[in-house]
Amino acid sequence: MTTAQKPTKRGKMVNGFDPANTENLDPRARAFVERRARLLGPAYRLFYSNPVEFSRANGVFLYDSDGNEYLDAYNNVVSVGHCHPHVNAAIAKQMEVMCTHTRYMQDGILDFAETLLDTFETEIGHVMFTCTGSEANDLALRMAKHHTGNQGIIVTSEAYHGNSELTAGFSPSMGENSPLGTWVRLVPAPDTYRVETQNMGEWLAARVSEQIHDLHRRGQGLAAFVADSLFTSDGIFPQDPGVLKPALDLVRDAGGLFVADEVQCGFARTGTHMWGYQHHDVVPDIVSLGKPMGNGYPVAGIAVRPEVAERFGHDTRYFNTFGGNTVAMAAAKATLEVIQDENLQENCDHVGRIMLDGLRDIATRHESIGDVRGTGLYMGVEMVQDRATKTPDSRSALSLVNELREQRILISATSFNANVLKIRPHLTFDKGHADRFLTGFEKALKAVS
Amino acid sequence: MTTAQKPTKRGKMVNGFDPANTENLDPRARAFVERRARLLGPAYRLFYSNPVEFSRANGVFLYDSDGNEYLDAYNNVVSVGHCHPHVNAAIAKQMEVMCTHTRYMQDGILDFAETLLDTFETEIGHVMFTCTGSEANDLALRMAKHHTGNQGIIVTSEAYHGNSELTAGFSPSMGENSPLGTWVRLVPAPDTYRVETQNMGEWLAARVSEQIHDLHRRGQGLAAFVADSLFTSDGIFPQDPGVLKPALDLVRDAGGLFVADEVQCGFARTGTHMWGYQHHDVVPDIVSLGKPMGNGYPVAGIAVRPEVAERFGHDTRYFNTFGGNTVAMAAAKATLEVIQDENLQENCDHVGRIMLDGLRDIATRHESIGDVRGTGLYMGVEMVQDRATKTPDSRSALSLVNELREQRILISATSFNANVLKIRPHLTFDKGHADRFLTGFEKALKAVS
Known part of the structure; x- marks a missing residue:
């Protein structure tokens, strides 16, 4: 298998799995990653430092093979919900x-x-x-x-x-x-x-x-x-x-x-x-x-x-x-x-405002958040080392994406420095999903700070 | 609507419908063609001088809205049969x-x-x-x-x-x-x-x-x-x-x-x-x-x-x-x-030989066929004005493609001069389908000669 890939310091894949670091994986995941590299080659990158395997999905949720439920806040493809x-x-x-x-x-x-x-x-x-x-x-x-x-x-x-x-x-x-x-x-x-x-x-x-x-x-x-x-x-x-x-x-x-x-x-x-x-x-x-x-x-x-x-x-x-x-x-x-x-445009507007308000409220308690912005159900949260200098904090963004994955909430990061959390849930997200996301988000912020 | 398109003298679309010639269409087809040009623009070309509308399909057959059955001898997409x-x-x-x-x-x-x-x-x-x-x-x-x-x-x-x-x-x-x-x-x-x-x-x-x-x-x-x-x-x-x-x-x-x-x-x-x-x-x-x-x-x-x-x-x-x-x-x-x-590779070999043999037999009776060639279920029949000079006969190929469509058999044409009939049926074609094709093919040859 290929292990020569260096993690990039910037760009979309900063939150991806580094195939050179398989030592922390459990044996099943390591065997999977090796088989994948052997069959598909180095272009096929996985999300998260601890890659996740899903076996089924429904609505705004994905489920791993142990039946654990993940809140999908990063899906712009099956965007009216998994398996609609x-x-x-x-x-x-x-x-x-x-x-x-x-x-x-x-x-x-x-x-x-x-x-x-x-x-x-x-x-x-x-x-x-x-x-x-x-x-x-x-x-x-x-x-x-x-x-x-x-x-x-x-x-x-x-x-x-x-x-x-x-x-x-x-x-x-x-x-x-x-x-x-x-x-x-x-x-x-x-x-x-x-x-x-x-x-x-x-x-x-x-x-x-x-x-x-x-x-x-x-x-x-x-x-x-x-x-x-x-x-x-x-x-x-x-x-x-x-x-x-x-x-x-x-x-x-x-x-x-x-x-x-x-x-x-x-x-x-x-x-x-x-x-x-x-x-x-x-x-x-x-x-x-x-x-x-x-x-x-x-x-x-x-x-x-x-x-x-x-x-x-x-x-x-x-x-x-x-x-x-x-x-x-x-x-x-x-x-x-x-x-x-299903009036999903109105839903995006309505639930998007709830999420933006919630994120802005969380930002009042966490200095590492430099900016919260978005429209509808497309939101960015910019992580910075210092609000005065606005120095991008890629490491903090990466940690948050991975911590959220451990809490079974899926997002990613974007921008030149990959320090902007990209939150892009299904158009069918409701207030309950938004609340669950916000609670998990603040918990993850505390865990990584 | 757009009527400025000139039919090309060569290439893949020689067997296509010319949107500048709508006068021979029935009113429903004319309305369809006009609506299509209005919504999709000039890039969307139709097969056949008399375009055909299909409403369902099964196996090697397509059916128009009157229930007429067409033998599909030109399908390399749903290649193991429609609606398998x-x-x-x-x-x-x-x-x-x-x-x-x-x-x-x-x-x-x-x-x-x-x-x-x-x-x-x-x-x-x-x-x-x-x-x-x-x-x-x-x-x-x-x-x-x-x-x-x-x-x-x-x-x-x-x-x-x-x-x-x-x-x-x-x-x-x-x-x-x-x-x-x-x-x-x-x-x-x-x-x-x-x-x-x-x-x-x-x-x-x-x-x-x-x-x-x-x-x-x-x-x-x-x-x-x-x-x-x-x-x-x-x-x-x-x-x-x-x-x-x-x-x-x-x-x-x-x-x-x-x-x-x-x-x-x-x-x-x-x-x-x-x-x-x-x-x-x-x-x-x-x-x-x-x-x-x-x-x-x-x-x-x-x-x-x-x-x-x-x-x-x-x-x-x-x-x-x-x-x-x-x-x-x-x-x-x-x-x-x-x-x-379903052993379709073997089927292609077997039925392909039946079709090639049949086409070569037909060629002995029709001087307009210059060459029959192919392997498996991919066949070309080259139409010529004269076997000695091998001068390509685009017009004859075009007429045959359109005549076969009237007989409810679907093929197309290829090559620089579009004078090579392209016969490319489903991998599931059987001897009965081959016989039906060959019978229709010779009938069409007679009709256009």
Whole structure:
């Protein structure tokens, strides 16, 4: 087996298991980890310094093989709850009828496309379906480059947009050994905790402007500014309305498009809106969709202004074998029905406020918490060594993630220093779950301090 | 709606519906086509000049809304048969238990990985899971470039390897408006019908050698030679054993890898072997897997020599959210069980010979057939204007595909001129289905001649 991996000091995987340290594992876990490395190789990383094995799941809970219950506060895939009966029934039913691609006429894909498009502004008139968020962003940027004839892409400095060659090329959070494209320019995220400005919109626009000029100077031009409107990989920064608009005006003046990456914050999670960008009074040119779209079924896609899709659609013969298949459409339709029928957007808003209030209350008693922020059921808690200097405390964040796992509560960490706890529970979290989380969270804080 | 699309004169979509020609459609179909263009845009193309709507499927058959039965001789996705009960039951059962990603410990993914690796040579020691064949090829080539430090990729002149920016960049069959990467070099496929040589292995090696030299001359180096060992997009050319080996020796001498794209011809379809490359007494560095892997569930992946995966795995933090999830593994495991338990590889060999013999017999009565070739249940019938000149007859191939659709038999066409009928039925085709196909095929030949 492979034991050469060095734990990184930064980035998304700081809370992962270090395969070089198997000595603390029990024999069964050690045998598992060795077998896993032998069969899957070094790319397959596990969460937690003490990896956990789950054997079943239901609602907001996962269960290990001894039947212990874990509160899942980190699930943006089966986001309407593990094993949701409505979604599972829809998938099973369609599998019994027919699973086929989009080269034949079917009403199902059109009915769902219409329902999905109803959640967007009228300018956004087409949807196209892929299987993963990476495929969605890859398609979005191929389209943006084809439409504009330009090459340049501007993203925030710790963004993550996918695992294909193109999308990894504009995912700086992938770290030191993953090369960025020569056509990529970075801007700092509008960090509401550290940036001192009276006008964050102008602050961001000034930085975007610099990069647009550099792209023009190098003859690359601007194809797109791509942003997750909650800046989740940068550290989770909800913004006041209007913060994006000045930057986007410059982007469009430069002939570029705005691609809203909603893979993380779309589908009602931010509480007050279905889509994260809708907090900002802007209409994107392309919206990419992914993770929670089929409650675990691999379905993703883009929503796009028709004029942007036109030339790409004619020129490229794009086809995605599994994308938009009949079962994928049944899964996505059922998931959206659950979000709408169970009022999960309102639930995110309501329970999110309870959780934010609870976290802010806890912060009054714990100096190690520098900042609490979030919207709906997407929250960040920034750990610092000192509130005055705001020095990031990666070690404390790592300890908390692992301590919470021992208390059977699942979260992770994000940002350049991985010192921002990433709390992202199911959209179906209720007040009882929130209370259980908050009690466990404060207990873990005490345990690690 | 969009009506600006011009039908292409060549390539994969020659048998597609032309949205500029809606006047021959019945009112329901016309309304459908218009609604589809309005919601999905111009990239969504339909098969056949008279598009067909299906409402259910079972085994090797699809059914339209009037209950008419269509023989599906073109399905490489639900390849063990539409709605196979064993696969559907496995998916439904796992969905009830748990759907989760690979960051937690699970035996399921390891058990399936072990079973899958048993079908490869011992040099191939790791598997990694994605959702689509495009993702698999994108990952394979990212890894090949990372491992070798080189940029160049050699493919055959009408190859198709995927729809991401990277894979579309080495998919010349995407046509005139889809740019190839500057790091791509093309070689002609070893066309057993037109190339006149006593030694196809040396013939191919000479062409690969030229491109290796050009890549070195431009300072790009060779990362990989990528080939579908049946050259399905080039026109379906089964080869004598040993044809690939001289070229691969050169590839490896140049520091490049061999990536076997088994998305089309893998999983027993070629009859005598589980994997297409195994006809050739070579062991690839990376094997990419896709379409039929989960009988419709979006699951794909790569199998790879451990030394090739090593550095990429450590350096890049590659993660695929849906790839290798518990339900995907249940689907893939059940599909492989069906292939093995129902002896489908032997069935492909047996029924494939019946179909090839039948097609060759038909060819004795029809001058328009220039060549019949294939292995297992992957067959090509090349239509020509004249057997002496071998001039491709695209029009005749197109007419046949559409005439067969009217007779409720589904196939398509491939190659640069789209004059090679692509016959690729379910692995479960039996002698009765083969006879029904052959009878319909000759009837269609008579109807269009």
